[in-house]
Amino acid sequence: MKRKYILIDCFQDIPCNPCEEICPHKAIEVGSPITRTPRYYEERCDGCAKCVAVCPGLCIYLVEEEEGSDKMTITLPYEFLPLPRKGELASVLDYNGREVGQGIVKRVKNTKSENGTALISVEVSRAIGLAARNILIRKTDDSEPELVEGERESFTDFQICRCEEVLLSELRTLAKMGIVFAPNLRRFSRVGLGLCQGKACSELMFSELSNITGMTVGELGHPKARPPVRPIKLRELFG
Amino acid sequence: MSYTCEERDLVVIGAGPAGLCAALEAVSHKCDPLVLDENHRGGGQLLKQVHKFFGSHHHGAGKRGFQIGEELVEKCEEKQVEIRLNSLAAAFFQDGSILVRDPKKIYLLKSKATIIATGAVEKPLAFPGWTLPGVMGAGGAQTLMNVHRVLPGRRIAMVGSGNVGLIVAYQLVQAGASIACIIEVDDKVKGYQVHRDKLRKLGIKILLRHRVVRAEGDDCVRAVLVEDMQTGRVFRYKVDGICLAVGMSPLVELPLMRGCELEYNLRLGGWVVRHDENMRTSCPNVYVAGDVSGVEEASIAMEEGRLAGISACVDLGLIAKGKAQNKRKEILERLRELRAISGKEVGEDQRSSEERNLTV
Amino acid sequence: MEVLSAEVAVIGGGVIGAATAYYLSKEGAEVLLIEAEDLASGASGACDGFLFLQSKKPGPQLDLARESINLFAELEKDLDIDIEFNRCGGLVLAKSTEELKALKSYAKKMKSAGLDVEILNATEVKNTLVGCSDQIVGASHCKDDAQVNPIALTLGLAKKAQDMGTTILKKCRVENIVIANDRVRELKTSLGSVHTRRVVCAAGIGSNQIGKMAIIDVPVMPRKGQIIVTEPVAPMLGKVISDMEYLGMKQNLEEIMPKSEEGRRLGLGFTAEQTKSGNILLGSTREFVGMDTSTTPEAINAIAKNAITYLPKIEDLDVIRSFAGLRPYSPDGLPILGGVKGIKGFYLATGHSGDGICLAPITGKLIAELVLDGETSIDISPFSLSRFK
Known part of the structure; x- marks a missing residue:
């Protein structure tokens, strides 16, 4: 059967x-x-x-x-x-x-x-x-990862905003000065004021400030949005 | 001022699933919508989705995402919905005018009603080395391979086990790459079980309670260092790509510029445009639909688009309130179903399939 | 909150309030700086960094500005934050022979007021300002014109004041001023009472409201200035730049104001500066539209046109942002400084009308002198509130 x-x-x-x-x-x-x-x-x-x-x-x-x-x-x-x-x-x-x-x-x-x-x-x-x-679809490279010693404790500084080249430590220093609003942190740190207009880094700034102040991102406020939403050539704005 | 100004009844910003459904809904009520999209094709993020969609037939379930997108565009063509491609809505001023830039000109649009369906942008994750070439958003990687046919790397680490991370990891394998690991800080997989299982059945492991320590490389990514958060041990995976699938943020700039109120909702992607059940924002005659109102599935975006289309038509005096109410009821019912995913988490369900099926 | 007390309370965390707190603290005063939002949340955070002597009216205003520029050099050394002070020199461009004629006679006045101004011919302008338009027939140049980062300046002053003992209260709204026997006694704020006998109002466009609490009329009104920002590029401008219409708008000189109806409505005047970060700030407008801080298509278009007219080489730069700030405008465009008749302990430092950044150091210094010593090293009577009566 x-x-x-x-x-x-x-x-x-x-x-x-x-x-x-x-x-x-x-x-x-x-x-x-x-x-x-x-x-x-x-x-x-x-x-x-x-x-x-x-x-x-x-x-x-x-x-x-x-x-x-x-x-x-x-x-x-x-x-x-x-x-x-x-x-x-x-x-x-x-x-x-x-x-x-x-x-x-x-x-x-x-x-x-x-x-x-x-x-x-x-x-x-x-x-x-x-x-x-x-x-099995194909033989894949499944090489084992390698154990790395002594990686955990060291703090490595790095750019948090690549357009304006702002380091994480710089953002933290400013936030610790008592800046309590996201719009002001953006103003002072320049994170989010570059060519990407904050698309890549605003979120990072929000969470960093939230961590430091203990406030929720919602309490920190949202920076204003200003035209244009994408870079536009000056001559195009000429009309 | 040297910008010309065109007047329209309804402008829809964004030709993704939400925007196209909004336009289709509006045109069915004898409205003549104008759809703007900055890309050279309509369909939005659907165009890079090569997997089959969940949902019901209302949402095109069982079809592949790009097919759903193509169908929506075809339907719009049938109904003679005007879609202006390569047209960026660069600004939404407080007087209600929209500044549009296309490859030839820049002009203002004044509309009686505006539906904003601008979608979302991938969230970043910062760690030492995150600026190296080869570190990219998972959605970006998906666009590279599925739209532009460029493989983003040969051996990739995926960060995040939500649906996007799982789906893109699977598609990377389909495209010929291999997945070195999938890294998840949480103690359970975030995405759907069936997406997880597609990878599991390929032998790809998800590292729970792990985090990225840093990316290594001189000119581009060569390796990623991953910490097992329980043991504190750090492992180096040789990779040439790191994809970040750590969530999306709604693209709220246009509604915010216009004066719409935002609210913070972490579950929906962070700052979202405040709106009522019928997709009306705090600004009169401005509506939102899709990810800009909260990041969810494409099927939900489509239903929201329909709702926004109905609301705009009601406010333009094109549909009677009673008729609108009936239509809304159906849509809201479907939305409730789509959103009613039970609390059951993937990670909790560790029963093996053998065990399960043998007891059928 | 417990009841606070302060020797001097400064209302307003903009550049004027921060400068005042800084100079007061420097003299050892115990200062409380009260800010309704956060530092530089108003006009100080939404402006360009012009320190433009050429636009100041010869006379008391220009004298004040020159003193102020000298103080910037000291601040640059004293503050812990780089304020990006740059004595780059400034140009006023003339694009017609009529404009050049007017500019020459204006330059003469500035020279006789002691300002080091020279007239450049078209070729000299071309050599100074690479890539400027062929339409430019001449310019005036002042080597003492300068620029600064207004946000860094505000933060730097506030930070240093804080290090010297100033207490900064943010998100604190002043709700009333208690005056008894013609003397300031107390401030009622959203965070509680502040006992103080000296109050400096540096509240910018909020000064009118603060004035009302002391039953005086402080005639400042918000005047919106819109600016557009390009992507950062390698240094190319070298100078701070304006056109003649800007001068006309700043000084109410009818003959060189914008001619078009739109230009009048917007209060348009061309300005350009390149900041240390490389962005070019293109301005600007002067509009009376209440508290509206939005940017408008009309202004963006008008500024872009002006920019390309004067600097055709930058037409391919990407514009990445626009912004607008509300300047505290006084009826004659001059600041309102000093005490108020009949209310002991109440001082005004407001109404800078778009010159706040430039005049902040000298304003802070003079107000500190007045509050602590009862007299100032420079006569500030031309700026007194009573001039409007």
Whole structure:
């Protein structure tokens, strides 16, 4: 007897229901509110794998197994290039990305209806079948990080505003002088008065001042916004 | 004054998901909106989103972000919504006029109603070495690879495990880079479990309770030093790129310049434009939608755009209040659903998938 | 808050209040500086750094300004913050022969008032100011004109005053002045009472309101000045620059004021200075629009036009910001300094009308003398409040 069913690794209440919407047989139910996790009714499912391709979370898998066989086929969503070829031997990875064995690629489906998420069907041994979640995409550089001694205590000063070249220590000195408003700290420190118009550094200034004064950013006030919001050439302003 | 002045009923600033939905809503009420965007294409941040979206069919769930953006632009074209691209809204003066700069000219727009949908900007994170080339916002990296087809680095450290950090890390791998590590100061992953799992299934680890000590390099980033905050041990990861995904700040300059009140809301990205449920700001006939009113998902931005479009049309006398109320009710219901993510955190759910599925 | 007391209370944490507190502290007075917001939150934080002798009316105003410039040199040494004082010299540009004629006769007056002014011909201007317009037919040059960073100056003065014993109260609003037997006794503030017998009002555009508390009319009104700022570039201007219309506006000289209706409405006069950080500040307007501090398309456009007319070489610079400040304008454009008849212990140091930065050191010094000694080393009677009666 053949059995086709899906596995859903969707454990968190997020607002999402394409699996429910695409299923022609109402085998998946999210219902209302939309944040509920999907429930699966195997008896209604015909194993069409539409849900596997549509799931934005890439977390639905189709399992095909046959009674008496020590093999099973897992169809997984796959979004990497190059795609594996039919008949190719693939390293099979589990939920934690650990290699758990090998499988043979039986089908590769990548038509318009999958919208870029290819369906890769891999035949694996029953022993690892239900754990299979991915196939190895490429050998990556997984060199181990190196332990560094004596890094923690030293304070290194650095620029907090690169346009106006203001050092963190300079900002702190000013803030400690008793400047209690963000607009004034901007005026005195020049953080945020440069070419980027504060887009890269205002936030840093807010949080630094908040740390020093113990006030919330909301209490520190927001500097005025002045035209133009992007640098504009003088001759353009000429009209 | 040598600036010409054009008069319009409704101006929408920003052709992202919020702005385009606002314009589409307005045009459905026989309003003739004008949409401004400083970029050369409409669609906003959707255009660099190559992953499939969550949500329901109302938000284009299951489609890829850029496809949703393209569809919105097509719909606007169908409805003959005027979108002026390469048109920067450089100023929003207190007299209500908007200074617009395009490649050829600069001019003023006076509108009866204005919807501001300018979006957000990435937050910085400062550490020694953060100014080195190779340190960039995760959104910036995403633009580089998905819009301009430039790989931002070969081996990258991602800072932040929110949805942006997780999604961009995954897309970096898709584009051919490798992820050296994902660094998170908190003790749990911030983004959705399914985004986390995409990386997990590739064997990419998220370092919880870790922080960046500094970036090393002479002319560009060569390595990042990361501290395990529990043990105090510091590790050096060799990388040529560091992506910062530590949140977004609403781009509030235009509404602030106009005189709209702000409020501070850390959960929504910091300083946001104060607005009511129908997206009206403290200034009459000025509305906000999308990230500028608080940083949330694109699907939420789209619904907010629709709300702002309805409010503008009500105030312009184009829709009866009763009809508007019904439309709003539906949208607000969907918004409630979208926002009703339960308190369940990813990090708390450590059940293995094997265990879970075997008990189905 | 407990009841405070001070020998002298200074109202206003702008450049005038900070300078007054500085000179008072220097003389050993025990000073309380009261600021409604934060230091340099008003006009002192939203202006350019012109120390422009050429724009001062020959007579008491020019004399005051010259004394003040000399004090800047001392302050530069005494303050712990770099105030970016730069004796760069200044130019007044003439773009027509009529303007040049008027400028020459004006320069004559300045010279006879003792100011070192020379007239440059078109070629000399070109050599002095690289990249200026061919339309410029001449200019007056004064080597004593200078510039300073007004924000650093305010902060530097306040900081030094604080180091010498001044107490600074921020976010503190003066709500009333208690006067008994014709003498100041107490200040009521949002943070409590301050016992003091001497109060200096250096509240800029807020002086009118403070005056009312002492039942006197201090005729200052806010006059808005708009300025636009370019990206920072390598030093290129060298001088502080103005045009003739600026002179006309500053001194109410009808014949050299702007001719256009728009220019009149905006009170337009061209100014340019390059700050130490490299930005070029382009100005400016003089508008009576109440408390509105917004910048306007009309002014930005007019300033950009002026800038390109005089300095065509900078047309490709990016403008990154605009700002506006409210100057405390007095009816004749001269500051209001000194005591007030009938109220012992109440002193005014306000109404600087756009010359606050330039006149701050001398104002602070003279007011400190007056408060502590009852007399000043320079006659300040031309600036008394009673001149308006």
